[in-house]
Amino acid sequence: MSQENLDEFKEHKEQVVAGAKAIYNMGLVQFGEGNVSVRVKKADEFFITPSQNDYARMTVDDVVHLKMDGTQISQGKPTSSEYKLHVAIYRARPKVNCVIHTHSPYASMLGLALKEIPVIFEEMVIFLGGPVRRAPYTQSGTDDLGRAALEAMGDTNTCLLTNHAVVACGRDLDKAVKAASLVEKMAMIYWGALQAGHVETVPDDKIDKFKDMFKGLFSTAPRKKAD
């Protein structure tokens, strides 16, 4: 492998580490939970956190290079067992360049309670694309998880995974990190409002301009033929 190629991949690995450290430092994952991946554009490949990831100590040498068919290109640590969830999203959404899966606690609680997060802040529409819907339980590591997640996401960039927290995606690393962290913050606020006994949602007829912002800056779903 040439030095030029090594340098090219260094940036992808550094991005995976940066995303992983970010979600770890925000408390969205602990040791061995969740995963972060970054797509290699035009190559049908991506880089992802390893199985049993030690977020506090991880370096670029821990990052795993995979083909979309699951073949591991890199030597060293084995891939996260949940890589198929990432592949499903990359295949369905060409605009996605980063996928993040967390085990964040408030979003997990809502999933267990079979709740979805309605639009309670305008920024949910801008950054996430609207409400955070919920995918029913499917076993981790299977193709079913990706299918269920994509169906729940609809045109948005995130969803809750029942018994399994959150998946978020974005046009780049920063946007995916923002989405994953915003889901948890909204989950926490929604959970608190539910305990207080009332949830005031943003009126449906006031969100159109925020939908336009989402479409311009953050949306990753392919355009529908009807559009």
Ligand SMILES: [Zn+2]
């Ligand atoms: Zn998981």
